[in-house]
Amino acid sequence: MSESPALPVTLDRGSPTPLAVQLAEELRAAAGDGRLRSGDRLPSTRALATQLNVSRTVTAAAYEQLHAEGWITGKHGSGTYVTTAPPGSPSTRPKPRPTEAGEVTAVDLRPGSPWASGIDRSAWRRAWRGAADVAPLPRPTRAGVPAYRAAVAEHLLRHRGLRVSGEYEGESVLATAGTTAAVAELAAAVLSPGDVVAVEEPGYQRAVQTMRAAGLVVVPAPVDADGLLLDAVPAGARAVYCSPAHQYPLGRRMSAARRVELVDRARRDGWLVIEDDYDGELRYDVAPLPLLASLAPDVVVHLGTTSKILTPALGVGWMVAPPPVIAAVLHHRDITGTSPSAAGQFVVVELARNGDLGRHLRKLRRELSERRGMLVDALTGAGVRFLGDDAGAHLVVPLGSAAREHELIEAAGGLGILLDGLARHHCGPATWFGIAVGYAACSRAQLRAAIPDLLSLLSQSSDQRSTPSG
Numbered sequence: 001m002s003e004s005p006a007l008p009v010t011l012d013r014g015s016p017t018p019l020a021v022q023l024a025e026e027l028r029a030a031a032g033d034g035r036l037r038s039g040d041r042l043p044s045t046r047a048l049a050t051q052l053n054v055s056r057t058v059t060a061a062a063y064e065q066l067h068a069e070g071w072i073t074g075k076h077g078s079g080t081y082v083t084t085a086p087p088g089s090p091s092t093r094p095k096p097r098p099t100e101a102g103e104v105t106a107v108d109l110r111p112g113s114p115w116a117s118g119i120d121r122s123a124w125r126r127a128w129r130g131a132a133d134v135a136p137l138p139r140p141t142r143a144g145v146p147a148y149r150a151a152v153a154e155h156l157l158r159h160r161g162l163r164v165s166g167e168y169e170g171e172s173v174l175a176t177a178g179t180t181a182a183v184a185e186l187a188a189a190v191l192s193p194g195d196v197v198a199v200e201e202p203g204y205q206r207a208v209q210t211m212r213a214a215g216l217v218v219v220p221a222p223v224d225a226d227g228l229l230l231d232a233v234p235a236g237a238r239a240v241y242c243s244p245a246h247q248y249p250l251g252r253r254m255s256a257a258r259r260v261e262l263v264d265r266a267r268r269d270g271w272l273v274i275e276d277d278y279d280g281e282l283r284y285d286v287a288p289l290p291l292l293a294s295l296a297p298d299v300v301v302h303l304g305t306t307s308k309i310l311t312p313a314l315g316v317g318w319m320v321a322p323p324p325v326i327a328a329v330l331h332h333r334d335i336t337g338t339s340p341s342a343a344g345q346f347v348v349v350e351l352a353r354n355g356d357l358g359r360h361l362r363k364l365r366r367e368l369s370e371r372r373g374m375l376v377d378a379l380t381g382a383g384v385r386f387l388g389d390d391a392g393a394h395l396v397v398p399l400g401s402a403a404r405e406h407e408l409i410e411a412a413g414g415l416g417i418l419l420d421g422l423a424r425h426h427c428g429p430a431t432w433f434g435i436a437v438g439y440a441a442c443s444r445a446q447l448r449a450a451i452p453d454l455l456s457l458l459s460q461s462s463d464q465r466s467t468p469s470g
Contacts, residue, residue, distance in 0.1 A: 007036075007043065011052060019054055020061035024429070027062065031071055031082055032205075032424045042072065042080045065429060070402025083406060107450045109412075110420040111249065111394035113441035115364055116311045123356035130353070131346035140339040142330055144175020144318075148345035151352040152304075152318045159281045159361065162291050162302070164320055174329060176317040177340045179276055179305045183207045183241075186274065186301065187214035189332035190325055195238035200228050202425035202432050204248050204276065207241060220428040223247060227254030230265055239272040244292055245280035249425045249436045251388025251396055256289055263296040272325075273300045279308040281361060284369040285390035298322055306348060308393070309361060314344035368393055371439040371447055382455045393440035396422065397458060399433045408435060408457055415453045 009026045011019055030036040043051065045059040052059070063080060066072045073083045143149065152173050156162040164172045176182040191197070193215030199208055201220030208218050221232040221240070228242050240262070244254035254262070266273050275292045293302035297320075305317035319329070333339050351357040375395065379386050388395035399405050405421040412419045419437065423430040437454070439447055 007048065007051070009052060011054065019058045020065070023052070023054075023058060023062035024065045025427075027066060028071060029209075036082050038082055040082045041078075042082065044079065070406055070423070083403075105446075106416045106418050107446045108418045108441040109437050109439065109447070109450060109454070110418050110441065111436045111438035112308075112420075113438065114308050114311055114393070115367060115440045116313075117443065118364060118367060119310065119360060120356065123351065123354065123360070126354060127347045127350035127356065130350035131343065134346050137342055140337075141175075141342060142333045142339045144173070144340060145342050145345045145349065147349045148175055148316070148342075149173040149318075151349050151357075155352065155357070156304070156318075156320070158358070160277070160291055160304075162294050162320065165297070172320055172323070172326060174319040174321070174326060175340045175345055176303070176305075176319050177315055178307060178312070178317045179278060179303050180206045180210055181340070182303050182317060182319050183210045183274070184214065185319075185329050185332060186239075186272075186325070187211055187216055189328040190272065191216055191238055196234060196236060197239045197241055198228070198233040198237050199241045199427065200243065200247060201428060202249055202422055202430075203241070203427070204243065204278075205425055205427065207276070208427045211241075218427055220426065222431070223250060223252075225252065225255075227252070227258040228262070230258070230261060233265070233271070237269070237271060239274055240266065241274040241276065243276040243278060245277050245289070246282070246389065246392045248276070248278065249394070249396065249420075249422060250432070251392060251394060253289060253389050253391070259289065259292060259295060263292065263299065266296065266299040271299065275300050275302045277302060277304050279392045280304070281309055282365060282368060282393060283389075283391040284365060284372065293320055301325055306344070309364060310348075310351075310357075314347055315341060316344040316348060367444075368440060371444060374444075374448065375437065375439055375451065378451045378455060379458075382459055384455065384458045387434075394436050394438040397435045397437060398422075399435065402430055402433050405433045405435065411457055412454070415457075417450050417453060 007027070007030070009023060011022050013019070015022065027036070042048070045056050045063055048059045049056040063072065067074065071083065072080055074080050153164045156164060176185070187210065191214070194217060196217045196219055197211055198219050198221040201222050211218050219234055219237070221228050223229065227244060227247065228240070233240060242254065244259060246253060262273065265271065273292055273296070277291065280291070291302060293300045299322070302320040303317065306314050307317070348357070351360070372390065372395070376386070379397070384397060386395050386397050399408065402423045405423055409419045409421055419435050422432045422434045422436060426432070442450070
């Protein structure tokens, strides 16, 4: 155990958010990103109150909330300590497991990674050779390489049923450097500091932190079985961020009725809807519901990425948006001199031109569907309840507390299995707890070998509870 350095805390006394809530959020974020690590000793409530020049009531309330969520623990006569650390930090890094070949490796069952090893290497080399044959560009392409924008337009039509508008194919498509980069551009070019954005809770925290870094006010909006609860969007909100095709991290899709209601509210109340379609191509049971961008191209910004269907190494994605948004983002790129890298775009163009992208997607759906079936059969056979549609690359096993979640992640790490929990996917106090089990980053053999250990750990849990209300 170690004494933590001066706590990385900044409180805004002019904010309408209570100081105790701000303090809890700051400490939670520090524990989540590694600035505070498991075992770090925290100052006493009195000492921290003196350090921050606030009432001890503020620090005591923040500590009480974090203790209830399982982030910290008090030891009699010793002090208060951080108990939860981010996956991959020294305290939670799994012990390596030897393979038959004598190598040591951990089985990565965390969500968010693609099946990169499934990319056909011949197709991969062919795409890079084709991209290298393109003459060097004399100037940056602010909107993106035209051939890439056309390839994305074709991809969206074939695989997501979205017909983009414009005088030529791909005109309303912008290349991006990925979803988070696109969120940053929207925050800078379309929104303004102080604007309120409602975000799914739990939800994608990189988008949350990107918005906050731009000065936006992020308000968590809980989700239920049908998607984001629209009544939780505050009056005066400027935008709503959601992942309707496959909600991250709970793995559900927004119902048709909720989609229509969201679009109606957006038009009535002036919301800009940011639709994150991070793995919308990966559905195994039925055809995906229509994109929000198909229902309401006038109020929806559609964001997609190649990082979940190919590899994040390409660093490319796309944005489909109403003309005023397109114009604002292009203006922002012009005045800041920024534009997405063309190299990854050229590779995607070649993959699409040779038909390799379509072949890979068919192979990807088949492989991940079979992996999901293997995992679902094992969980069902063991009587372990799980959440998530028959889609994407992860499912969720709900648990009753942050403490149990942390305990299970730690135990899995000791067995050489990397897992992720739901608690860290909240921007406010955690209300959902559980394990998000990914099945794309590892090999099929690794998944099969890890399932018995995973079931053994889960079967010891007696606190799987029903879905939280709301």
